[in-house]
Each structure stands twice: as C-alpha cells, then as structure tokens.
Amino acid sequence: MLSTKKMFLLSAVSLALAALLSACQAANQQTAEPAAQALAVNASHYHNVQIAGTEYQLFTDATGLQVQQGATVLSRYDGAFIRLALQPLNDSSLLLAAMDDNSNSLYVWRFAPAEPTVLQLMQQQLISSRVVDDLCFYRSSENQQLSLFLLGGRGGADQLLLQQQQQWLAHPLVIRELNVPYDSTACTVDHIAGALYIAEADRAIWRYQAEPEADEGRSLVQVNKPFGQLQGEVKALQTLSDGSLLALEEEPVRLLHISSDGELLSAMPLPALKQASGLSVSMITNNTAAYISTEDTDPVQQLALTLPVMAKHSGKAAVMQMMPGLQTEPASQRGDVMDDPAVWHHPAQPELSLILGTDKRAGLDVYNMQGKRVQQLSVGRLNNVDVRYGLNWQGAEHDIAVASLRDDNSLQLFAIDANGKLHNAGKVATGMKDIYGLCMYHSSQNNQHYVFVNDKSGLIRQYQIGTDGKTWQGSLVRSLQVPSQPEGCVADDKRGLLFVGEEDEAIWRFAAAADADTTGEAIIRVDGERLVDDIEGIALAEHNGSSYLLVSSQGNNSYLLYDAAPPYAERLHFRISTNPQRGIDGVSETDGLDITTRSLGPGFEQGALIVQDGRNRMPEQGQNLKLVPWADILQQLK
Known part of the structure; x- marks a missing residue:
C-alpha cells in the first residue's frame, strides 16, 4: 500500500502532467503547435546535465558522441553510437556508456569538465553475447558495486560489473545473465529500490531485481x-x-507517467514528433525537463514537467563486503541441491584437509582444498553434516562424520580413515x-561423542554415538524443544553449550551435557533488519581466548558475527561479494556454513569460513561452496 506522502506526490505529479496535457490540447486547437519546445539539435539520444553549477549537453547522432557547453563543443568521439546512458560518479564527474551500432562494441567514458581530459575513454569491449538494444546503469550503495545492464532485443540480458568497492575493473565482467522477453526494447533502474524495469515492446513493462x-x-x-493502458511500442x-516511471511510446508518440505500482497516472501525446526513440530527464534548480529524441532528423523536443519539489532520497547504508578466495566444483544437479558443509582436518598436512558437503538429492560430496570433488557417497537425501575425531572402528582409529538422512529419518554415519577416505558406517534410526538439522558434540567431561538432530516440528534429540570396534551404535539420551522449526545448530565442546537456530524467530542456547536441564534460552532474536529470517547456518570460532557465533541471515543474504557469551554483542555484519580477480561470484541464500580456525593450507593458513551458495553464477550452474579466509574476517575484528 502506498504511503500518504507518496500518494500525495504521485497525485501532484498526475495533476501537473494533466494540466500540461490540457494546455497542450488547447494550444493545438488554437495554433497546432505542441507544448514541447524544439531544440536546435538533432540527436538519437540527448542529455542535459549540470555539474558544479554549469549546464552541459551530451548527445549522440549518426556520426558520434558530442559534449557541448552551450554552443561550444568541448569534446567529440566518432562512432555510430546508440542509447547513451549516464551515471553520476560524484559532484564533478559522470560516467557515460553507449553502444557502437556498427561494431556492437560497448564504450564507457568518464566526463569530468574540470579536468584536462574532459572525456576519458575508460573501457571498450566487443559484446559477442547479444545484439544490444538498450543499456542502463545500476549503482548499489549497499553492496558497493557499479554495474551496467546490456539488454538484448532477442531475449536475454547481461549485467556487467564495472566497479567494486571504489576499485575499477580492468575490463567489464559479466556477473549475471538474465532471461528477459524476446522483444525487449528498453530498460531503466531504480537505484534506491534496486529495481530493474524492462519494456517488452508494445506488450508489457516488467520489474526485476537489479542485485546480481x-x-x-x-x-x-x-x-x-x-x-492495461499501453498502446504503442515502448522505446x-x-x-x-x-520511484515512478516515465515510458515513451514510439508511434504515435506518447509520454506515460506510471506509478511504481503500475497505475497509469497520465498520458501525454506529442504530435510534433512522428515517432520517438530516446528519453532523458534532467532536474536543474527544481526545474524538471524531459528530452525526447528520435533516430530520424527531427529536432530534440524539450518538455517542461511541473513536478512537486521532492526530498532527495538517500541510498541504503553500505554493508561490509568480504570476498571468497576459493569455490568448489558445482553440484552435479541443478536446483536447490546443496545444503551444509563441514571440515575434516588432515592430522599432519593441512593442505590435504577436506570439505564435506551435503547433497539433498543424492548424498555426500567430498572436495579437496583446490575445490575439486574427490569422492561421492550416494547414500540418499542428506541435509546437515558434522565431524568429530578419534573413534575406533574395525581395528583402527577413525574420525567420524554424521549426517541427517531425510529418506528414512535416520542418522547416516561415515568413518574417515587417516588418508581422508570416507566409508559408509551404517545408520541409526x-x-x-x-x-532436518544436525550437529555433533564431544564432551570433555566424559570423553563421549553425541549428535544433536532436530525435526521440523521443533523437536531436538540428543544421541550418544559409540562403537564396539566393529559397528556404530547410537542411543537416545535426551530430548529438547524449541517453539517452531529449527535447522542449524552448533555445539561448543569447550564450554558444554548447544546453540540452535529457530529459523523464523531466534537463536537458542541449551546446556549440552546429556544429564543437563532441558530448558533453553532465546539469546538473539530476529529483528527483520540485520538478522532476517530464515536463520540458517550457525558455527563457532575461537580466537585469542574469545568465542564467536556466526550466523547466516538468509533473508538479506548476509552474515552476523556475535560474541558467543552474554550479552551476545554483534561484532560484524557482512556479505560475501564477487571476487573479480578469481572469477568467483558472490553468495546468496545461504543454507549451511562452517568455520575452522585451523590451517587448511596456502591461502587459508588461519582457517576459513565455508558457506553454501544458493545461486552459483558466473556462469549459471549448480550450487556450490565458497571459502572466505578467516584471516580476512579477523582483520575486520581488530
């Protein structure tokens, strides 16, 4: 539902445009002249901008890109450019982007009138993926990325990363491919809302999410x-x-004003033009003007828009960004397949350690520290997995991994030998x-191993796991309860504590001992802003005598690091973003995660945060795991 303020603003805009339409119609009846003013310039795309109090005109025509200050030409770049897009960088410069229609090459310039090189070519790149019909910038203040959408008229669009955390990339990097309608003709982005709008010729206007x-x-x-109210092709x-939209229909030419909810607020015919293809809007000293251009030789039309004075919207606060240093091979199947990782440490050579990842359709995948899959155990639909060390099985010491098996609601056990090979070691009903969720606990008091496993009903059961040297056994020792569906959990072996994530509500703490009280305490609540449901993966980390609790906040694709002791103060809030140098995409919709502060070899000498990535892009493929050096996170704690 629209706020009262927004409804007032939209209504004011509609009344202003309606009044202008009425004046235009009256003028037509008397003089047959439109309300728009014809400029002394012919252009396929035209912009009027103000930088440091001075107005500049930037436009493309059949011969190139031209920058003027009044009648003075400041700079020119030859080429058959179409669809000129602008993005402010700061108060003194702009970024420009256009496609050369002859070569299908992307050109990106920086326009800084106060510098010796007024128009600096930043990037030039042949686009071979598609014929580009439109392009539009997106600046994400929250994720500190500047990207450019290239819209293909034959379906499909690319999102190219240009800048990340104030650092320019040497070359634009495709970080996302979108499926869009076949006859897509135009795009624009609402930077504040993170909304990408795409016009499907004369059929529809669609809204997508702009974040990669x-x-x-x-x-x-x-x-x-x-x-609906569309009549002609939207160009x-x-x-x-x-947050509202202007949409330009090609023929007969109409300028439509549409609310963010899709309501047509006004429709203004422009009879001075037979057809139109370009639209830009400028606001200088509270005067708003629309510039409408055509691919033919018609003059650019300037149309004054009497819009109410609106407060400047500010972008969302920046969120700290961490970059993955390694990723695993993708899952063998597409869709929501992978869920939870765990680490097995090699007893002598950290670089030979392994990453275990559950496959919700097939079983358990095992990866080496180069991200290569080295073993697959097709035991069924596994959800969560955890590892502990030092049990005797078949006459030799083995480590143990336990996973929750959804096929028959059992505990699936794996023995891990000294070489890191996993063996199916049976099940416990x-x-x-x-x-659903699962985690392991080793008691320092009685040297016993336990498994906590939960059910979607909120039930949590604690099993003692042991072996007679030949077979594994499990016995129920205790039951716990949270009010609604849990999943992620982690046990603090050192302090004898269990932390459980109740997905939509809170993180709970219980005593982990088998004979302890069963009453738990909700220690951290979902707030809907920083910790946003679902609460998914939970892990513990030790550093310099302090214990930290790390949680994946799935609802806003972020992670929070808390003290693992009262009052559970928040220490870090971050996201995992694109690593352009390594060609690794960012992370979103994380289910499970794990942390180790022990060395995993080169690049991870102080350990790693391992997370499941719900959307594995660059290119689009099956889900996988991403690793962030724990040293990078420690650096932010200082």
Missing part, C-alpha cells in the same frame, strides 16, 4: 490494451526520484517424522 545475487523472479507493472524508460 537476487532472485530472478519478475512482476508485471503495466500491460497493453485491453488489459525508452526513465525512473523518477519518487531416530523415529522422527521430518528430520
């Missing part, structure tokens, strides 16, 4: 008659500061109805 790690779903904004889109 966001869900790929779309929503319908407007549609053609008789179900250009422009967002306004209140639980009698649960819908088994």
